[in-house]
Amino acid sequence: MTLNSKAPEGPLAEKWDKHKFNVKLVNPANKRKYDVIVVGTGLAGASAAASLAELGYNVKAFTYHDSPRRAHSIAAQGGINAAKNYQNDGDSVFRLFYDTIKGGDYRAREANVYRLAQVSVNIIDQCVAQGVPFAREYGGLLANRSFGGAQVSRTFYARGQTGQQLLLGAYSALSRQIAYGKVKMYTRSEMLDVVVVDGHARGIVTRNLITGETQTHAAHAVVLATGGYGNVFYLSTNAMYCNVTAPWRAHKKGAFFANPCFTQIHPTCIPVSGDYQSKLTLMSESLRNDGRVWVPKTKEMAERVRKGEVKPQDIQEDDRDYFLERKYPAFGNLVPRDVASRNAKMMCDEGRGVGSSGLAVYLDFADVIKRTSAEAVSQKYGNLFEMYEKITDENPYQMPMRIYPAVHYTMGGLWVDYNLQTTIPGLYATGECNFSDHGANRLGASALMQGLADGYFVIPYTIGDYLANTPPKPVTTDHPAFAEAKAGVQARVEQLLSIKGNRTPDEFHKALGHLMWEYCGMARNAEGLKYAKAEIAKLRKEFWQDVKVVGTGEEMNQALEKAGRVADFIELGELMVDDALNRNESCGGHFREEYATEDGEAKRDDENYAYVAAWEYMGENQPERLNKEELVFENVKLTQRSYK
Amino acid sequence: MAGSNPNAKPMNLTLKVWRQPNRQTEGRIVDYQVKGISPDMSFLEMLDVLNEDLLHSGQDPVAFDHDCREGICGSCDLFINGRSHGPEKGTTTCQLHMRKFSDGDTITIEPWRANAFPVNKDLSVDRSAFDRIIQAGGYVSVNTGGAPDGNEIPIPKEIADRAFEAATCIGCGACVAACKNASAMLFVSAKVSQLALLPQGQVEAKTRVENMVAQMDIEGFGACSNIGSCAAECPVGISLENIAILNREFLTAKATSNHLA
Numbered sequence: 001m002t003l004n005s006k007a008p009e010g011p012l013a014e015k016w017d018k019h020k021f022n023v024k025l026v027n028p029a030n031k032r033k034y035d036v037i038v039v040g041t042g043l044a045g046a047s048a049a050a051s052l053a054e055l056g057y058n059v060k061a062f063t064y065h066d067s068p069r070r071a072h073s074i075a076a077q078g079g080i081n082a083a084k085n086y087q088n089d090g091d092s093v094f095r096l097f098y099d100t101i102k103g104g105d106y107r108a109r110e111a112n113v114y115r116l117a118q119v120s121v122n123i124i125d126q127c128v129a130q131g132v133p134f135a136r137e138y139g140g141l142l143a144n145r146s147f148g149g150a151q152v153s154r155t156f157y158a159r160g161q162t163g164q165q166l167l168l169g170a171y172s173a174l175s176r177q178i179a180y181g182k183v184k185m186y187t188r189s190e191m192l193d194v195v196v197v198d199g200h201a202r203g204i205v206t207r208n209l210i211t212g213e214t215q216t217h218a219a220h221a222v223v224l225a226t227g228g229y230g231n232v233f234y235l236s237t238n239a240m241y242c243n244v245t246a247p248w249r250a251h252k253k254g255a256f257f258a259n260p261c262f263t264q265i266h267p268t269c270i271p272v273s274g275d276y277q278s279k280l281t282l283m284s285e286s287l288r289n290d291g292r293v294w295v296p297k298t299k300e301m302a303e304r305v306r307k308g309e310v311k312p313q314d315i316q317e318d319d320r321d322y323f324l325e326r327k328y329p330a331f332g333n334l335v336p337r338d339v340a341s342r343n344a345k346m347m348c349d350e351g352r353g354v355g356s357s358g359l360a361v362y363l364d365f366a367d368v369i370k371r372t373s374a375e376a377v378s379q380k381y382g383n384l385f386e387m388y389e390k391i392t393d394e395n396p397y398q399m400p401m402r403i404y405p406a407v408h409y410t411m412g413g414l415w416v417d418y419n420l421q422t423t424i425p426g427l428y429a430t431g432e433c434n435f436s437d438h439g440a441n442r443l444g445a446s447a448l449m450q451g452l453a454d455g456y457f458v459i460p461y462t463i464g465d466y467l468a469n470t471p472p473k474p475v476t477t478d479h480p481a482f483a484e485a486k487a488g489v490q491a492r493v494e495q496l497l498s499i500k501g502n503r504t505p506d507e508f509h510k511a512l513g514h515l516m517w518e519y520c521g522m523a524r525n526a527e528g529l530k531y532a533k534a535e536i537a538k539l540r541k542e543f544w545q546d547v548k549v550v551g552t553g554e555e556m557n558q559a560l561e562k563a564g565r566v567a568d569f570i571e572l573g574e575l576m577v578d579d580a581l582n583r584n585e586s587c588g589g590h591f592r593e594e595y596a597t598e599d600g601e602a603k604r605d606d607e608n609y610a611y612v613a614a615w616e617y618m619g620e621n622q623p624e625r626l627n628k629e630e631l632v633f634e635n636v637k638l639t640q641r642s643y644k
Numbered sequence: 645m646a647g648s649n650p651n652a653k654p655m656n657l658t659l660k661v662w663r664q665p666n667r668q669t670e671g672r673i674v675d676y677q678v679k680g681i682s683p684d685m686s687f688l689e690m691l692d693v694l695n696e697d698l699l700h701s702g703q704d705p706v707a708f709d710h711d712c713r714e715g716i717c718g719s720c721d722l723f724i725n726g727r728s729h730g731p732e733k734g735t736t737t738c739q740l741h742m743r744k745f746s747d748g749d750t751i752t753i754e755p756w757r758a759n760a761f762p763v764n765k766d767l768s769v770d771r772s773a774f775d776r777i778i779q780a781g782g783y784v785s786v787n788t789g790g791a792p793d794g795n796e797i798p799i800p801k802e803i804a805d806r807a808f809e810a811a812t813c814i815g816c817g818a819c820v821a822a823c824k825n826a827s828a829m830l831f832v833s834a835k836v837s838q839l840a841l842l843p844q845g846q847v848e849a850k851t852r853v854e855n856m857v858a859q860m861d862i863e864g865f866g867a868c869s870n871i872g873s874c875a876a877e878c879p880v881g882i883s884l885e886n887i888a889i890l891n892r893e894f895l896t897a898k899a900t901s902n903h904l905a
Contacts, residue, residue: 051788066709066768067775069815070717086795122791129791131784131844133808140798158808164716165811172783179779187772210764239711273684278692279713387715390732390739393684456788504699506692551704555666556765559695559705 003256003614003629006417007111012635013093016115019418020461024468031056033472035219036463037204038062039191039246042071043163043170043448044431045225047455050173053182055460057467060217061174061183064190064209064241064561069171072227072239073451076163077284077384078147079155080448082120087144091152093117098636099150100446103336104411104439105588105604106638107259107612109631111418112436119457120449124156126456130169134158146334147286147444155445160284160383166448170455189215190561191246192489194222194427196253197481200470201427205482205489209561212554214490216482218475221426221463224250225455228410228432230263232569232576233521234513236407237269237282243565244572247414247433255422256614256627258415258435260572261580264442264589265522266408267340270391270401271360280406281391283363284384285444288333290368290377291401293340295361297321299351306358313366313399323347331643338441338589338602339643341405345522346600348404355402364400405522409447411438411589412579415614415629419462420454423614426466430454435612440588493553496563501546505563508543512536512566512573520573520580525593529581533574540570575615575624582626585609597640606638654680655747659694661706662754664763671763673752683743687730688713688720690742691753708767715739715879718814721821722767723754728818728877736816736879756817758826760864771817773863774831780859781852782835784844803841810838812880819874819882825866830874832860833890834882840893850897857894 008015008022026034034057038049041063049061065071083096096117101108124142128134134156135143147155158165177183188209195203195216203218229244230236251257268283296302297319304310323343325332333340344361347353354360369377374397378385385396392402414422414429416436421428431451438446519532543566551557586595586602587609595603612629656679664671678694685693688710695705711719720737724730730740745751753767761769799807811834819830836853839845845852868887875884 047788054787065711065719066771067718067815069775070711070719072712072717074717075712075714084794122789124794125791126786126788128794128797129784129786129844131807131839131842133804133811133838133842134794135808136799136801136804138801140800140804141795158811161716161812164814165808168811172778173786173788175775175779176783176785178775185775187775239717240713241711274682276682276685276689276693278686278689281714386734387739390715390735390741391686393741393743460788502700504696506696548699550699550702556707556768558707559699 001627012114015111023465026464026468030472034467037219037222040225041068042073043451044455046170046174047452048223048459049183050177051456051460053177059183062186062189072242073167074164076448077160078286079157079162079445081154081445082124083117084121087153089152091154101636103443104441108439116437116453119453123452127169132165132169193485194250194253195481195485197479200425205485210556214486216477216486218477220470223428224433225430226433230407230410232573233407233516234509235280237280245565245568248568252617254424256415256616258612258614259412260576261590262411262440264409265341265405267405268403269406271355271404291363291365293324293333293363294320294322295347295352302352305354328643335643360402360404362400363403409442440590496549499547501548503546504548505566509566512570516573520577523591523593524580529577533577536573658750660752663766667762681742685742687740688738707765713738718816721756721816723821725752728822729879756821758820774815777856777859781855807838807841810834810886813882818877822873822877827868828860828865829868829887832856833886837886837889850901853893853897
């Protein structure tokens with residue numbers, strides 16, 4: 001199948017304006033005749049639900065949380081990019097576009113990324129108007145900082161809690177529409193299937209997580225804003241509930257899944273401390289602005305540090321290797337995430353890692369504290385330092401932090417066209433749930449930007465184009481497709497409860513995560529991927545024979561919820577491995593050991609792999625079919641990324 | 645492994661946990677033993693150990709709310725040994741680590757206790773009352789689009805910083821659980837102050853405070869008696885000063901607004 005991105009023709013800078021003019025409008029009096037379902041209430045979902053309701057559509061919003069204020073967007077620390085050029089340092093829409101395309105290692109669609117850069121400036125204005133308390137200078141104007149991978153200061157922030165403040169802004173806009181009755185909010189409701197009627201998405205099936213009741217909901221269009229699938233690795237910086245179930249259910253109903261192997265490993269996370277570990281905690285990338293990354297110069301010294309014979313702060317300058325500064329003098333500690341992560345892994349593989357496990361490198365603030373003061377550092381990073389100390393019981397003002405890469409974000413997701421519509425008409429995907437804007441690697445402070453761009457400024461325009469072509473007749477759940485989808489969901493719940501095996505959902509999840517991290521993580525090779533593929537298939541079989549869930553489906557049952565999510569993660573894991581195996585090149589977060597330059601950097605193959613791999617579900621136990629969207633670059637020249 | 649005290653030994657603990665199948669059924673405290681708990685575990689990881697044990701032995705795991713496990717989403721809400729989020733100051737349950745406890749300890753774990761927060765199951769409560777208070781006015785009425793340039797509204801840094809401090813409330817409900825009256829004043833005041841301090845919020849300041857306070861009363865939260873246990877137990881350090889601001893805002897609104905209610 002040829003995938004049509006529907007990206008408008010014409011000069012890059014005019015595409016979005018032209019498209020906005022060309023899309024059909026829904027008559028204001030008719031908007032109230034359309035119902036739209038929005039699943040997920042993070043940045044992408046809450047902003048979409050609020051904005052669509054403001055336009056006059058009837059919105060039904062769903063979250064599995066107890067409140068629409070809890071989505072994992074809230075945990076984003078560092079900031080949000082916008083091409084405001086408030087700092088007079090040479091930023092522009094084109095530069096933000098260029099940085100994002102290059103940072104994504106030329107695997108994103110030009111038109112989408114340019115639009116993202118264009119609307120970035122509106123996001124800041126909108127959030128300020130909502131009362132989001134961004135950091136400010138003494139003169140009262142907005143402050144900026146530079147952030148991983150960028151050489152201009154374009155990142156807006158609210159101390160280390162930018163995601164929280166932006167989400168609370170979107171939540172407040174959503175709350176206002178709930179109060180007006182334009183949004184009906186369903187909390188503690190997990191979407192377990194999408195309902196397709198005559199080829200169009202017309203509703204969803206949900207399970208009420210308190211009562212266990214299965215419900216169907218109809219609408220003229222459905223927007224999935226359900227986040228990323230990083231928890232396929234078990235340990236990640238994602239929140240515990242983050243899962244792939246909503247997009248995966250949509251995938252099995254016909255929505256293509258694009259670039260699933262593109263996952264981002266964030267370089268600065270607190271290292272794993274033991275087997276009981278339930279999740280990993282990110283230390284904001286902004287710390288790399290002032291912290292210096294290093295390991296001991298020799299294996300011997302690293303060994304002594306690991307044994308506790310030498311304290312890191314006592315190691316002489318000459319015995320330290322500031323490896324990012326040494327290898328990438330132009331960008332130093334601010335190289336993009338994939339480069340920073342891979343280098344940390346390389347140091348540990350060489351035996352120069354620190355911490356008791358040897359799987360950590362130092363992030364040192366001694367210099368900046370000496371240059372400024374501990375107070376100044378606390379002003380900027382106080383809450384992060386506190387969080388670090390709470391978790392590790394070590395004081396980062398006195399000794400360097402130990403950090404190690406961890407899964408953080410997934411660039412892959414449901415394939416969408418320029419309108420953010422999936423391959424199922426009427427089904428849209430926004431935010432991390434789609435694949436669209438970050439290519440093979442996401443730049444820091446761009447996730448918040450994309451979530452809000454999609455929700456506030458893209459979907460309100462593009463969904464109208466679809467709805468204008470849909471008759472404004474009421475939709476109901478009477479069609480047999482609803483009953484059928486509902487019965488499917490209920491049967492699956494019953495099946496999970498009936499197995500009564502010996503292994504808990506968490507045990508299966510851990511086993512899957514181990515396979516994914518070892519063979520489809522920071523570095524991958526064909527042999528390992530083939531092994532993982534066979535092992536995951538085995539695990540899937542075992543899951544359906546041996547998973548253990550107690551209780552019933554008619555009550556709050558967290559193990560049952562978990563089991564359903566793990567089952568979907570296992571299937572996704574197989575597809576990720578297929579995708580990684582198919583892509584015989586290294587790009588961004590996808591590093592295939594067979595495809596590297598002599599000095600160990602990722603080696604792209606633009607001739608053969610400058611495409612989006614969009615996978616099509618072909619039925620139970622059938623290999624998925626690969627569809628390609630060729631990426632055309634008219635405005636940037638493809639170069640090997642160099643941060644030296 | 646990771647902590648500063650490599651000699652810390654695994655701990656055995658007795659847990660007294662509130663079990664309640666659903667809102668309609670009465671609950672009770674049930675005793676459990678957990679063994680081999682590492683001091684570097686978080687409190688919720690310790691509960692994960694308990695739940696895996698329960699599941700393996702065919703018993704219903706303990707339901708509790710949690711998500712980010714980074715202290716920011718506000719989902720976790722345990723009342724530990726009689727204190728909101730347990731013994732460590734300025735810390736959510738998910739960021740509380742077992743090194744704050746000792747081998748052989750008995751730990752009592754209950755849900756938030758407040759009429760406005762009915763129990764869903766075990767340790768999980770319904771905090772939707774907080775959402776309804778925000779829906780009553782905890783926003784600035786601006787539609788998407790049409791906002792002026794972000795720098796057209798200069799805000800003194802000091803004001804912006806104070807607004808930020810108030811805005812960091814995570815909506816967990818620890819303040820309500822800590823209060824002998826189960827008052828929601830600290831929660832409401834944090835949002836009221838944030839928006840009253842900022843020029844963007846001042847346009848609707850009067851109706852906002854009246855409507856939010858009215859909703860707070862409808863939800864059945866208790867009155868404030870200025871003891872301050874809310875602020876003392878708040879995991880993100882929301883200051884009691886916000887309640888003073890709320891009172892001032894409320895009285896000003898009552899005296900001068902057109903709201904006759």
